[in-house]
Amino acid sequence: MNAPHHSKVAGIDSTVPTPAHTVAPAPPVPGTAAVPAPNSPAPGALLQDRLAGWVSDLTTLHELTERLARTDSLDGALQELLRAGAALVGARRGLVVLEPADGLGPDTTIGLGLGRADLGHIETVPRGAMSYGELLDTAAGLPGADGEIVHPDLFAEDGLDPRHREVAARLGYAASYALPLSTEAAGRLGAAVWLYDEPAEPHERRRHLAGLYVRYATEHLARLLEVARTRACLATIAEELLPSRLPRVAGVQLAARHRTGPRGGGDWYDALPLPDAALGLAVGSVTGSGPSAVAAMGRLRASLRAYAVMEGEDPVAVLSDLELLLRLTEPARSATALFAYCEPALRKVTLAGAGHSPPLLIGERRTEFAETSVSAPLGMLACWEAPSVEFQAEAGETVLLYTDGLLHRTGDPTDRAFARLHAAATSVPRALRRDPGAIADHVLRTVLPDGLDAADSEEDVVLLAARFD
Incomplete structure (x- = not known):
């Protein structure tokens, strides 16, 4: 497990179709007529392919945000966030840690493809050695910060915490991709981490889509959090009366x-x-x-x-x-x-x-x-x-x-x-x-x-x- 691995791009989930990737044609030399390369697509076809890719991305984001908007509870929204994020970044498992910066709670951890015992194993790793700990406890998790943390090959990294290495080997994950749940308006709410079974990392386009989705999801979570706190407050007052x-x-x-x-x-x-x-x-x-x-x-x-x-x-x-x-x-x-x-x-x-x-x-x-x-x-x-x-x-x-x-x-x-x-x-x-x-x-x-x-x-x-x- 200690041998270095070559990083590879994470597999693309079928939920997000892949457009054709092309290279822009070289500009013509002044004073000469442009001669198209043999068997190269026309410039109009290149533009059409790119537009098709953008439309596909927008359609995917629309569908995923629509599904998220239909959730009316914190637990349901967190589960949907994990599922959609996994499809966007090409992962199979993940976890989200809800820990609002104002300290008013509720604090919770929810897993995707991870049982309660698996989450318990992860919590035995020193907090600072985990991606969510880095996001929650450092400036990377502050509103407005880029904050993504990529570990394309955990076992090839120098200085990996021994306990983290042990837990990753036990649970069978070799790479991770993490994003903060924070915005300027909502503040820091938590962090989401997706886990890969093999050394991998999401493509730049995948990261962009995931970042857009997570920013929207954080705003939705902030609204549900406020509703949950209000309900809990009313229930407490009613019980006290x-x-x-x-x-x-x-x-x-x-x-x-x-x-x-x-x-x-x-x-x-x-x-x-x-x-x-x-x-x-x-x-x-x-x-x-x-x-x-x-x-x-x-x-x-x-x-x-x-x-x-x-x-x-x-x-x-x-x-x-x-x-x-x-x-x-x-x-x-x-x-x-x-x-x-x-x-x-x-x-x-x-x-x-x-x-x-x-x-x-x-x-x-x-x-x-x-x-x-x-x-x-x-x-x-x-x-x-x-x-x-x-x-x-x-x-x-x-x-x-x-x-x-x-x-x-x-x-x-x-x-x-x-x-x-x-x-x-x-x-x-x-x-x-x-x-x-x-x-x-x-x-x-x-x-x-x-x-x-x-x-x-x-x-x-x-x-x-x-x-x-």
Whole structure:
């Protein structure tokens, strides 16, 4: 492996067709008539060949950038960048290291044709000995710098790091070509490296095409990075506005599950101890999405906690106060809410709902929706009012509160969504019925199968389960 190899031009991928390469004709000698060389193409044919090559290159770049533009996630865009770059430079494998210079993350490494173990081997090489380390840690990776790093024959190079030599031999690559992911506008985002199985390097035309593509890809990645950071920030704020932990109250076990949409929504839940060993349970949803809905949700939940402490034994009064506050502070917004006053020692539940779906009782001998009165959402009428309802839970039964997002994510009509929820609750295995968290997980996975519970959706989902001893 230490014997020097003659570098060769990397093979051209069929994705990028090769135009005919020709040599410009010599200028004619003054005073003499130009005599075409035997069997040489006419000047018009040379120009036509070059124009055909340029059109081919532009068409290829257009197709590749169109594919990249259709990606809507960072991981998807990075994978597409690696695939397209490999086709442009004639490589088979590669990796991209995302490491924004502002230090705000996310930091990640994604491989093409490299498994997790392969990436782990590469990460054992000293960072400065790898092309991506050179780009990320030196001026070559700064915006505006040319920055390409070519290693046409790693094993023929003097001073190759021993660990790098060992890893390259283990993984079977002998050359590399690297470009920074950086622009003046986006700053430094990371670096991409493509690996060759044999000593090779991309042709100058290939480098030019790859450079154009990577500059466009970096701008696209910068936009997706900003979106990902905004979504993560909204999700963090929403989670911080919800209970960090559920209270421990004698006679009842609690569990909650929350799924936030990519834009951040207004679904919320709460559980708080009340005087006389009582427990208040609440779920609700504010209309809209994004930062304003998250902020409104936080204000509404905080206000409900205060009203519940003052008059929690009367759920109708709690929601009436909440409706008045919403009408005065958020006149253009409406909300649904359900508040339940629970007495665990008696297993007695008194609740009132404002445009909210009824709770579900799950037990050994029955699985049914609790009877609730029909009422409008908060903020829809000049004065909200609805009667409360009361029911008795049996020992071992679980009361499941949820938001409408659970039903809406199914994509079914309302009646079918309710039937699906009821069937999911009925099918809870006997071994799981003593754990409210397991019950909530089973219902979530059954109502929203195939990863729909975790998929991006405009609808938030909240489940709050209370099992009575």
